[in-house]
Amino acid sequence: MTESTLSLHEKDRSKMPLEYTTEEGDLRIVGFWIFLAAELVLFGTLFGTYLVLQSHTAGGPTAKDLFEIGPVMAETIVLLVSSFTCGLSTIELRRHNKKGLIGWLIVTILLGLVFVGLEVNEFYTYAVHEGAPISRSAFLSGFFVLLGTHGCHVSLGIIWIIGILLQLGKRGITPVTARKAFMAGLYWHFLDVVWIFIFTAVYLTGLVI
Amino acid sequence: MDENQNQMSEQVRAGFPWKQVIGLLLSLALTFIALWIAVGLSLPVHVTLTIIVGLAIFQAFIQLFMFMHVTEGTEPVHQLIGILFGIYVAFAVVGGTLWILAYAL
Structure with a gap:
């Protein structure tokens, strides 16, 4: 075995992207991946619950009655594009271009806000106009808890990125702010991954079964 | 900078x-x-x-x-193992739940 790369010589570490240039930043990013793995398990339990309860509508509206493909596609495309603009912000970070980084992060959170708005509107329509609130059936409890948990994560991500934007504005791109911006990007992409499975397992499956 | x-x-x-x-x-x-x-x-x-x-x-x-960028970093194998284990547990939970409860409910 060669020497652990965590004890890289300063010179070698300085060739890495900025967020990896300190041992602390390096370890924190690995730690963040472990956090994302745990989040994956959290969403896994909610998916399991939802899929089991999907058919238990207690005489209330079914998935087929409720879901409309138009708003769902709008949410999906907005979130996919926001994941893309978030990827562009990471590229600007690697170029040490503060303006580009801040600009793409702002586009990302604006798209995030559009997504949350669309989702809140969807929930409101279901609960108020379609007679399908969370308490109506096991299917709807599972649906609102799974989608609500994802929506809360997106909202939290927006607040987190706003905090990072303030720090970037104040301190510029340093190893610390670079690490934070990079981790927020990972989190945002992760939420898009979860949405891909919500789109497939909740909406498309609901339209098929 | x-x-x-x-x-x-x-x-x-x-x-x-x-x-x-x-x-x-x-x-x-x-x-x-x-x-x-x-x-x-x-x-x-x-x-x-x-x-x-x-x-x-x-x-x-x-x-x-x-x-x-899952393959980046000084030792990406650590985060790869972590995320792969997360994926495995998530799929085991979903698959296992559906399999066990398929006939019970």
């Missing part, structure tokens, strides 16, 4: 973000293909479900490798 210029940033400096654009186009294409298979075609239910879940997994891996 200019004093922090390093090799990686110089490599990235030139060029168009092809990886990101291809990732976006592939994601959009997979989303619409999945929609078309589910709504447009009328295949048997289990065939449809198998295909769209397969497409979703493929799309998730696009995000992981094209956007999330």
Whole structure:
């Protein structure tokens, strides 16, 4: 075995992207991946619950009655594009271009806000106009808890990125702010991954079964 | 910051973000293909479900490798093991729950 790369010589570490240039930043990013793995398990339990309860509508509206493909596609495309603009912000970070980084992060959170708005509107329509609130059936409890948990994560991500934007504005791109911006990007992409499975397992499956 | 210029940033400096654009186009294409298979075609239910879940997994891996830089860092094997274990547990929970409760409810 060669020497652990965590004890890289300063010179070698300085060739890495900025967020990896300190041992602390390096370890924190690995730690963040472990956090994302745990989040994956959290969403896994909610998916399991939802899929089991999907058919238990207690005489209330079914998935087929409720879901409309138009708003769902709008949410999906907005979130996919926001994941893309978030990827562009990471590229600007690697170029040490503060303006580009801040600009793409702002586009990302604006798209995030559009997504949350669309989702809140969807929930409101279901609960108020379609007679399908969370308490109506096991299917709807599972649906609102799974989608609500994802929506809360997106909202939290927006607040987190706003905090990072303030720090970037104040301190510029340093190893610390670079690490934070990079981790927020990972989190945002992760939420898009979860949405891909919500789109497939909740909406498309609901339209098929 | 200019004093922090390093090799990686110089490599990235030139060029168009092809990886990101291809990732976006592939994601959009997979989303619409999945929609078309589910709504447009009328295949048997289990065939449809198998295909769209397969497409979703493929799309998730696009995000992981094209956007999330999962293979970067000084020792990416640590985060790869972590995330793969997370994926394994998540699928075991979902698959196991469906399998155990399929006939019980």
